[in-house]
Amino acid sequence: MSGGNSSSAAVRPAADDLSVKLKPVSVPVFLAGVAGSIALMLALFEPKISGELGFLSRLLFFALHICPAFAIAWPLTGWLFSLKLSRGVWPWLLVAAAGFLTGLVLAPWSVVLEHLFNIVETNSAMLGATSDAPLHFWSEVAEDLLAVPPKATAVWLAVNSAIAWRMQLNSGVREATPQAQIPPVPPAETTSLFARVPARMGRDVLFLEAQEHYLRIVLVGGEQLLLHGLANAILEIDANGTKGMLVHRSYWVSWSHVVRVVVDSGGGYAELDNGARIPVSRRRASAVRAAFDSLPPTAHAKPLN
Numbered sequence: 001m002s003g004g005n006s007s008s009a010a011v012r013p014a015a016d017d018l019s020v021k022l023k024p025v026s027v028p029v030f031l032a033g034v035a036g037s038i039a040l041m042l043a044l045f046e047p048k049i050s051g052e053l054g055f056l057s058r059l060l061f062f063a064l065h066i067c068p069a070f071a072i073a074w075p076l077t078g079w080l081f082s083l084k085l086s087r088g089v090w091p092w093l094l095v096a097a098a099g100f101l102t103g104l105v106l107a108p109w110s111v112v113l114e115h116l117f118n119i120v121e122t123n124s125a126m127l128g129a130t131s132d133a134p135l136h137f138w139s140e141v142a143e144d145l146l147a148v149p150p151k152a153t154a155v156w157l158a159v160n161s162a163i164a165w166r167m168q169l170n171s172g173v174r175e176a177t178p179q180a181q182i183p184p185v186p187p188a189e190t191t192s193l194f195a196r197v198p199a200r201m202g203r204d205v206l207f208l209e210a211q212e213h214y215l216r217i218v219l220v221g222g223e224q225l226l227l228h229g230l231a232n233a234i235l236e237i238d239a240n241g242t243k244g245m246l247v248h249r250s251y252w253v254s255w256s257h258v259v260r261v262v263v264d265s266g267g268g269y270a271e272l273d274n275g276a277r278i279p280v281s282r283r284r285a286s287a288v289r290a291a292f293d294s295l296p297p298t299a300h301a302k303p304l305n
Contacts (some may be wrong), residue, residue: 027163027211030076034159035070039063053117061117065110073102078212081229085196091227092157094213099156103149111140111146139196162216164227191216193236197224205242208233208252217275243299247288248281258300261292282293 043059053061077098080086086094113119115137187256189210193215200223209216212229217224217233234252237244244254247270257272263285269277270288292300 027214030163031070035066036063038155038246039066042066049114053119057117060257061113061119064113065106066224068109069102069106069152069155070159072105072276073098074212075151076101077156077160078210078229081213081227082231084231086229087235091175091213094228095160096153096157098213099153100149100157103152104145106152107144107148108141110144111137114140131223160227165224193226193228194240196226196228198222203240204256205237205244205254205272206257206272206302207244207254207276208237210250247284248279251278253278255292255295255300257291261289261295263289287298 016304039059039062043055046058077095080094081091082232131272138155168195179256185271197203197217197219201224206220206222207232209218211225213227213229215228215230215233217225217226220242230250230252233243234246237252237254242254244252246252253270253272257274259271259273261280262268263280263281265285267285268280268288270280270292271277
């Protein structure tokens with residue numbers, strides 16, 4: 001099944017095209033950099049908890065704390081944002097909840113690492129002299145279950161604040177082409193999504209891209225990255241009268257800007273009138289092609305010149 005006589009290799013957009021057109025800023029890469037920086041700072045400042053470890057051992061010790069925590073918190077936050085119950089909930093409350101839950105998971109792991117690196121706090125050593133090892137271990141876990149979640153919550157809120165700030169710097173307005181003038185924005189906003197998008201960008205959506213709990217909304221007049229779930233955004237846009245389709249677990253496109261759909265057994269892409277190629281997943285390829293073919297000519301964009 002195909003939109004032409006293209007080979008499988010030609011159907012899927014090149015990685016370079018996607019990185020330029022769809023991912024000008026990679027949140028996961030930025031997140032990895034933050035995690036590495038935190039581990040390095042902790043190793044350099046030699047907190048008392050690291051005991052007599054050498055620099056490389058300290059760096060590994062803290063990396064094994066920070067990296068798993070971020071790896072858990074990132075998808076966990078995205079999952080919370082995808083829940084139907086999260087609609088209407090203040091985004092930062094969901095971020096805080098993800099940080100707290102991550103702390104609960106991290107607490108026993110933190111104790112395991114302390115034992116692996118042979119790090120024993122003074123009060124723990126005293127307890128160990130009069131208690132058996134299993135009881136001592138679980139008493140440490142109980143202590144960390146009280147101490148770690150609040151710290152994890154604070155760190156995850158701070159990290160996401162940094163991400164949101166950096167994403168704000170990368171959001172902007174593109175020059176409107178003569179064929180794509182930005183329509184006036186109604187005085188009354190009807191959704192929480194558009195209420196956080198600058199009016200100068202208009203309300204004509206090209207596509208949405210989910211990056212876990214962040215949403216990249218690309219409009220004719222610019223783009224914005226928000227703390228917002230993709231599923232909830234689609235419901236809001238649909239209620240606003242814009243018709244489109246989820247063509248990939250992370251991408252939604254507006255039919256009014258789709259020029260053509262090219263798919264085969266391995267997936268494909270939807271080409272937009274601004275030249276962007278949005279990936280179509282293999283699982284959704286047949287449905288996307290059928291939906292596009294069923295549209296009247298006036299419901300989608302004209303072919304590019």
